[in-house]
Amino acid sequence: xxxxxxxxxxxxxxxxxxxxxxxxxxxxxxxxxxxxxxxxxxxxxxxxxxxxxxxxxxxxxxxxxxxxxxxxxxxxxxxxxxxxxxxxxxxxxxxxxxxxxxxxxxxxxxxxxxxxxxxxxxxxxxxxxxxxxxxxxxxxxxxxxxxxxxxxxxxxxxxxxxxxxxxxxxxxxxxxxxxxxxxxxxxxxxxxxxxxxxxxxxxxxxxxxxxxxxxxxxxxxxxxxxxxxxxxxxxxxxxxxxxxxxxxxxxxxxxxxxxxxxxxxxxxxxxxxxxxxxxxxxxxxxxxxxxxxxxxxxxxxxxxxxxxxxxxxxxxxxxxxxxx
Amino acid sequence: xxxxxxxxxxxxxxxxxxxxxxxxxxxxxxxxxxxxxxxxxxxxxxxxxxxxxxxxxxxxxxxxxxxxxxxxxxxxxxxxxxxxxxxxxxxxxxxxxxxxxxxxxxxxxxxxxxxxxxxxxxxxxxxxxxxxxxxxxxxxxxxxxxxxxxxxxxxxxxxxxxxxxxxxxxxxxxxxxxxxxxxxxxxxxxxxxxxxxxxxxxxxxxxxxxxxxxxxxxxxxxxxxxxxxxxxxxxxxxxxxxxxxxxxxxxxxxxxxxxxxxxxxxxxxxxxxxxxxxxxxxxxxxxxxxxxxxxxxxxxxxxxxxxxxxxxxxxxxxxxxxxxxxxxxxxxxxxxxxxxxxxxxxxxx
Numbered sequence: 053x054x055x056x057x058x059x060x061x062x063x064x065x066x067x068x069x070x071x072x073x074x075x076x077x078x079x080x081x082x083x084x085x086x087x088x089x090x091x092x093x094x095x096x097x098x099x100x101x102x103x104x105x106x107x108x109x110x111x112x113x114x115x116x117x118x119x120x121x122x123x124x125x126x127x128x129x130x131x132x133x134x135x136x137x138x139x140x141x142x143x144x145x146x147x148x149x150x151x152x153x154x155x156x157x158x159x160x161x162x163x164x165x166x167x168x169x170x171x172x173x174x175x176x177x178x179x180x181x182x183x184x185x186x187x188x189x190x191x192x193x194x195x196x197x198x199x200x201x202x203x204x205x206x207x208x209x210x211x212x213x214x215x216x217x218x219x220x221x222x223x224x225x226x227x228x229x230x231x232x233x234x235x236x237x238x239x240x241x242x243x244x245x246x247x248x249x250x251x252x253x254x255x256x257x258x259x260x261x262x263x264x265x266x267x268x269x270x271x272x273x274x275x276x277x278x279x280x281x282x283x284x285x286x287x288x289x290x291x292x293x294x295x296x297x298x299x300x301x302x303x304x305x306x307x308x309x310x311x312x313x314x315x316x317x318x319x320x321x322x323x324x325x326x327x328x329x330x331x332x333x334x335x336x337x338x339x340x341x342x343x344x345x346x347x348x349x350x351x352x353x354x355x356x357x358x359x360x361x362x363x364x365x366x367x368x369x370x371x372x373x374x375x376x
Numbered sequence: 377x378x379x380x381x382x383x384x385x386x387x388x389x390x391x392x393x394x395x396x397x398x399x400x401x402x403x404x405x406x407x408x409x410x411x412x413x414x415x416x417x418x419x420x421x422x423x424x425x426x427x428x429x430x431x432x433x434x435x436x437x438x439x440x441x442x443x444x445x446x447x448x449x450x451x452x453x454x455x456x457x458x459x460x461x462x463x464x465x466x467x468x469x470x471x472x473x474x475x476x477x478x479x480x481x482x483x484x485x486x487x488x489x490x491x492x493x494x495x496x497x498x499x500x501x502x503x504x505x506x507x508x509x510x511x512x513x514x515x516x517x518x519x520x521x522x523x524x525x526x527x528x529x530x531x532x533x534x535x536x537x538x539x540x541x542x543x544x545x546x547x548x549x550x551x552x553x554x555x556x557x558x559x560x561x562x563x564x565x566x567x568x569x570x571x572x573x574x575x576x577x578x579x580x581x582x583x584x585x586x587x588x589x590x591x592x593x594x595x596x597x598x599x600x601x602x603x604x605x606x607x608x609x610x611x612x613x614x615x616x617x618x619x620x621x622x623x624x625x626x627x628x629x630x631x632x633x634x635x636x637x638x639x640x641x642x643x644x645x646x647x648x649x650x651x652x653x654x655x656x657x658x659x660x661x662x663x664x665x666x667x668x669x670x671x672x673x674x675x676x677x678x679x680x681x682x683x684x685x686x687x688x689x690x691x692x693x694x695x696x697x698x699x700x701x702x703x704x705x706x707x708x709x710x711x712x713x714x715x716x717x718x719x720x721x722x723x724x725x
Binding site for chain 1: 390610
């Protein structure tokens with residue numbers, strides 16, 4: 053059994069190879085704990101609903117998720133998967149279930165259905181161990197004005213802390229690496245209230261990265277960012293995905309930005325996934341018009357990308373979509 | 377230990393065992409210095425190291441007791457503020473003091489005292505106060521919980537309601553049976569709060585100190601997670617914290633040490649609110665540093681305030697030993713206002 057596991061091991065993308073051993077040690081505590089970190093998962097059911105490869109390098113498999121607030125259903129039969137190094141954008145109007153879905157995926161909300169991280173069902177994960185694999189950025193992260201950037205980053209090490217909150221040298225090392233990677237080393241001593249909204253968002257992303265995650269779940273990370281910071285963030289995520297194999301699942305309202313940076317788009321409508329595919333497939337005007345309740349127009353410049361815009365007939369204010 | 381780490385070009389110092397011990401030692405020294413000075417202050421207005429062993433023993437008891445109460449309240453204040461995510465929270469917010477006061481008062485009714493006395497020989501005003509405090513916090517937790525989940529906003533609202541209820545019950549009983557409060561050393565003395573060693577047995581003091589000490593170590597153990605508790609619930613869970621379990625554990629332990637303090641001293645105001653803020657101004661918002669420093673500051677502050685009542689007692693203008701609760705409230709109220717204004721200014725800007 054062990055050799056079999058070792059054989060699939062090399063698939064694992066790692067941010068920090070030296071951490072591996074330690075993680076396995078803690079894993080041994082749970083009965084299913086010595087499952088491989090990442091393994092090929094056969095999901096026969098996937099074939100019926102989704103014409104995708106049967107065997108995949110699964111980081112996350114979520115199948116048939118249902119969730120409701122009281123008797124108001126929010127998610128209905130959502131199935132999705134996430135592979136290492138993949139950037140997936142979660143689109144849909146307000147109230148379509150994007151945030152709820154993200155929160156279900158790491159167990160903050162309890163959905164019915166199956167959620168498997170690295171092949172292991174969500175309930176079998178110790179919360180602390182899951183936090184070493186999966187990081188989450190809330191739509192409006194909580195912060196205290198006087199708190200220093202370094203303290204925010206070290207919170208990302210919470211799943212690694214020992215009793216009495218003792219940190220290991222590794223914790224500080226990772227904080228340093230994350231700060232350097234995000235170019236916020238200069239800001240480490242600054243209180244949060246002296247930072248711009250864009251800088252703060254980078255710091256919160258840093259807190260997520262300090263968890264050394266395999267997957268990032270981001271809830272509208274662009275909310276507080278100006279155009280340049282939005283593009284910067286997109287590039288940064290792209291870089292993390294391609295270089296460190298981190299998978300990104302992010303809720304977004306910006307269809308075009310999502311189309312620019314994501315490998316795959318998921319479109320949610322009333323808690324159901326109505327489209328799942330590359331941007332060119334999902335950004336179809338007739339589909340988006342229906343989901344968003346707004347006439348849409350598509351533009352395809354020569355670069356192979358697609359852009360969609362709402363058709364607005366405001367008197368003289370704007371043309372009906374850009375003509376470029 | 378710190379030297380072994382590679383030279384880092386950034387300014388994040390590792391929170392290792394050495395730094396934890398150093399922090400504990402620093403907070404302890406701060407308290408020890410203040411406490412030693414307090415030992416030199418007598419209630420007759422005399423200043424100087426007590427030569428008479430009897431006097432020394434009495435002062436030592438007073439200083440240690442006020443330090444223990446101050447430390448417990450200040451530590452519980454840190455935890456309440458973190459868990460309730462509210463900088464204006466104090467350890468009495470969830471009913472501990474009002475519950476203690478009510479039951480300490482009820483204990484004074486002759487028939488209650490008779491029943492309690494016949495049931496358990498050990499039931500004293502202190503035990504009643506402790507039970508009252510725990511009953512009130514239990515009621516608040518019970519009424520706030522939704523399927524085992526605690527939400528800060530609900531907790532605070534229910535706490536306010538239970539406090540108001542306890543207060544009105546007290547006033548109702550007081551209006552109906554005024555003779556009970558009128559008795560010497562009656563419930564009013566407990567209500568104001570003060571360090572009165574004469575009414576305490578050594579075993580009551582030891583019991584309170586033991587409860588507070590053990591509880592404090594548990595809080596220190598949890599202090600790393602307390603940082604995460606200041607975040608939103610989803611974020612805290614994503615960082616690997618079982619936030620509901622943490623809320624339950626931290627609030628219950630903080631309430632127990634508050635109850636231990638209140639049962640020996642009565643509710644002494646503002647210490648649990650101010651000390652965490654003073655500590656935060658000095659050492660920042662990391663709960664792992666905040667808890668030891670706030671504890672040390674609380675112990676020193678209440679010991680000093682109590683010594684101040686002894687100095688004032690020697691002045692002709694006062695000429696009586698004021699309950700220390702009066703003094704802390706007098707000092708605390710302006711501080712609290714300033715805190716509100718500061719916060720208001722920051723929100724507006």
